[in-house]
Amino acid sequence: MGRYLAQRLVYGVLTFLLIASFTFFLMDLLPGSPFQNQEKLSPEQLDILRDKYNLNDPLPQRYAAYMVNLVQGDLGVSFKYDSRPVTDLIMERIGPSAQLGVQALVLGVLLGLVLGVVAALRHNTAVDYGAMFISVLGISVPSFVFASLLQYYIGVKWGVLPVAFWESPAHTILPTVSLSLGVTASIARFVRTEMLEVTGQDYVTLAKAKGLDGQSITWKHMVRNALIPAITILGPMTAALITGTFVIEKIFAVPGLGELFVSSITQNDYTVIMGTTLFFSAVFIFMILLVDILYGVVDPRIRLGGSK
Amino acid sequence: MAEQNSNAKAEQFDSSLFQPVEFNEQAGERIAGKSLNFWQDAWTRLRKNKAAILSLVIIVIIALLSLFGPMLSGRDAYTQTITQAKLPPKITGLEWAGFDGMATLGEKPIDFYETKQVKDTFWFGTDHLGRDLWSRIWEGTRISLFIGLVAAIIDVLVGVTYGGISAYYGGRVDNIMQRIAEILTGIPNLILIILFILILEPGITTIILAMTITGWIGMSRLVRGQILKLKNQEFVLAARTLGASSARLVFKHLIPNTLGTIIISLMFTIPGAIFFEAFLSFIGLGLAPPQPSLGTLINEGYKELKTFPYLLVIPSTILVLVMISFNMLADGLRDAFDPRLRR
Numbered sequence: 001m002g003r004y005l006a007q008r009l010v011y012g013v014l015t016f017l018l019i020a021s022f023t024f025f026l027m028d029l030l031p032g033s034p035f036q037n038q039e040k041l042s043p044e045q046l047d048i049l050r051d052k053y054n055l056n057d058p059l060p061q062r063y064a065a066y067m068v069n070l071v072q073g074d075l076g077v078s079f080k081y082d083s084r085p086v087t088d089l090i091m092e093r094i095g096p097s098a099q100l101g102v103q104a105l106v107l108g109v110l111l112g113l114v115l116g117v118v119a120a121l122r123h124n125t126a127v128d129y130g131a132m133f134i135s136v137l138g139i140s141v142p143s144f145v146f147a148s149l150l151q152y153y154i155g156v157k158w159g160v161l162p163v164a165f166w167e168s169p170a171h172t173i174l175p176t177v178s179l180s181l182g183v184t185a186s187i188a189r190f191v192r193t194e195m196l197e198v199t200g201q202d203y204v205t206l207a208k209a210k211g212l213d214g215q216s217i218t219w220k221h222m223v224r225n226a227l228i229p230a231i232t233i234l235g236p237m238t239a240a241l242i243t244g245t246f247v248i249e250k251i252f253a254v255p256g257l258g259e260l261f262v263s264s265i266t267q268n269d270y271t272v273i274m275g276t277t278l279f280f281s282a283v284f285i286f287m288i289l290l291v292d293i294l295y296g297v298v299d300p301r302i303r304l305g306g307s308k
Numbered sequence: 309m310a311e312q313n314s315n316a317k318a319e320q321f322d323s324s325l326f327q328p329v330e331f332n333e334q335a336g337e338r339i340a341g342k343s344l345n346f347w348q349d350a351w352t353r354l355r356k357n358k359a360a361i362l363s364l365v366i367i368v369i370i371a372l373l374s375l376f377g378p379m380l381s382g383r384d385a386y387t388q389t390i391t392q393a394k395l396p397p398k399i400t401g402l403e404w405a406g407f408d409g410m411a412t413l414g415e416k417p418i419d420f421y422e423t424k425q426v427k428d429t430f431w432f433g434t435d436h437l438g439r440d441l442w443s444r445i446w447e448g449t450r451i452s453l454f455i456g457l458v459a460a461i462i463d464v465l466v467g468v469t470y471g472g473i474s475a476y477y478g479g480r481v482d483n484i485m486q487r488i489a490e491i492l493t494g495i496p497n498l499i500l501i502i503l504f505i506l507i508l509e510p511g512i513t514t515i516i517l518a519m520t521i522t523g524w525i526g527m528s529r530l531v532r533g534q535i536l537k538l539k540n541q542e543f544v545l546a547a548r549t550l551g552a553s554s555a556r557l558v559f560k561h562l563i564p565n566t567l568g569t570i571i572i573s574l575m576f577t578i579p580g581a582i583f584f585e586a587f588l589s590f591i592g593l594g595l596a597p598p599q600p601s602l603g604t605l606i607n608e609g610y611k612e613l614k615t616f617p618y619l620l621v622i623p624s625t626i627l628v629l630v631m632i633s634f635n636m637l638a639d640g641l642r643d644a645f646d647p648r649l650r651r
Binding site: 011014015018023026029030136137139140141142144145148149151152156239242243246247250251262265266273277280281288 | 490491493497498499502503504506507579586590592593613614621624628631632635636639
């Protein structure tokens, strides 16, 4: 276990450094310039600006400097936001994104769990088909389409909830619901499949033979075991949530990380693109690692790294 | 006594009355059903799945419309006619269903065809530059489908080759190839795709390339798993004993046996790729205008959502329809190819 953990950590760090190097060189190839109104600047002015951000140094030297800073947790300063440190910008934006992500995850998992369990218990009935249709719909409808429709009908047309911005808890409802759609759908499918798998297991038959009531068989014996494999989709789920925040935050004008990333791309804000990319990558790598470790902890039958 | 009695009775029958039953061993072994090959078997099962067949029909209809739709309206997808801009959809005979050419501007609905003095009817209306939305939507659908299809096929080709080589040769080759794939999966593919698109010129090729950079990994995993399972089975040993070459083994024996998995995965990859293209276009990283795709159309429609909801609703509906159909068909195919997975 210890050895496996160490190995995985090394892999994680290696992947992270690889992404960092890769993005750094890609950044260099990026067309356009981070300076606004570049045409109006004289070559001398531009040179001074480029000097200020060390853009005149040769690439290997800049790369080395960036990597040294990165290891020390310094992501450089933004070209756009008054030369503010990128770490500050990320820290400032992380709140809304994290809140949105957690709310969507909780809502999606709960809703998906209920749908999946109910569908499995009423296998091959109208309830089952209905739940699965909702789930296919949830997988098929892109979150941005769902979000724009929600925004239009609930926000604009009926005026029930705020259309956009991030002010009160009521403002968080529409973005949360939009983001949770995909989570609900995939959890529902997954839980249903696992529940059906578990139904045929010996320990469920035993529980029935012992005379336990249906409720406790379902919740104590079936759902708990069906949930173990669900941990594995937490990794892809995180990726999906990150993808979702890019569009959802744009649509609902949420001052989050996804919005920062998308706007930094359109503004050629190199350091912010790098910083947010690395931040997302770190979250993603960490989640995958966590899932693998959790899986072994929750289900001791799975031995990590083939250790006997 | 009783025994003697029955014996006496039996003697009353002439043995010539009896004929020995002829037992035909061949007949007992006769197979009543028609012998079905893999495809026929899968098709029989797929045909029973109404949702999957309906999806297949919808996909075919949408594909046909995407090819011939623009011809039906007789209008070009790119010609701009500013005087005919932002006309809501109008279909003669379908006015009751909302295709009445009306849009709510401010308080009350206005007939835009009347105010703009346009005699023609546009089935799906026109966009902000007066381009026919019907033609643009089908043109866009074609581009979206094309991107999805090509990206999925490339994923399959690369994935099958990579997974196949990795599993077939095994040992150190497998180890190294899997470590590389492992590191690649650690990279959040969305960010990689976005960075890739930033550097290259926006366009269909770029999007396809960007999506396939990491897209093949899932496929290669599936194929590797299948081939690892298959390569030690008896029929492979038999073929090897008979002197089959590596290439023959792989292409004649191993890959055909993984075809089911490959097709299912292909069918799930297509909607994934279509979604990704739409997603990229929505955040402004997709195709460069004036080229339409479902994503760019939705993005344009979103900007006009408040007054002209049809600009968003119609392309969204088509996109959702395509996505649902592909997902349901893929589900159906999975059940058909691998009934053990059926739920």
